[in-house]
Amino acid sequence: MIMELDYQSEVPVYLQIRNEIVKGIGRGQIDFGEQLPTVRSLAADIGVNTMTVSKAYKLLDQQGYIVTDRRRGAVVCAKNQMPDFASNEGHRKELILLASEAALGGCSREEFLDMCREAYVET
Structure with missing residues (x-):
């Protein structure tokens, strides 16, 4: 590993x-x-x-x-059996923080969503 x-x-x-x-x-x-x-x-x-x-x-x-x-x-x-991401309030808060940091850093909404799409890997 x-x-x-x-x-x-x-x-x-x-x-x-x-x-x-x-x-x-x-x-x-x-x-x-x-x-x-x-x-x-x-x-x-x-x-x-x-x-x-x-x-x-x-x-x-x-x-x-x-x-x-x-x-x-x-x-x-x-x-x-994996945990449900969408219902985890901690994940939601982390994502909001990340989106806020991106916005403060000059990243547009579309740029942020593009980065999310690139980072998301479907298994």
Whole structure:
């Protein structure tokens, strides 16, 4: 699993791992039902503490992207079990913030929507 992590970023590494896994699922690089690497294996591969990966997996589990089991490990949920984006108030607030930042930065509504279209990947 290839991850782009920025150790100089203000975004905590566990959150970057979470985001990379969600992007991988959304882009089809990680399949629905696929078993993720063990905490130890992923931590060793990317050079972080096992607690960091464990925290990322726990967050993904809480958010409904993966299911963790002591015997099976971490497995990506089936597509029909993924959390509903549209009903998540947190996502709506993040999108409003992003749109506001784009507008303040001189981005037109159409430019912003074009960027959203480019970023959106249908799986």
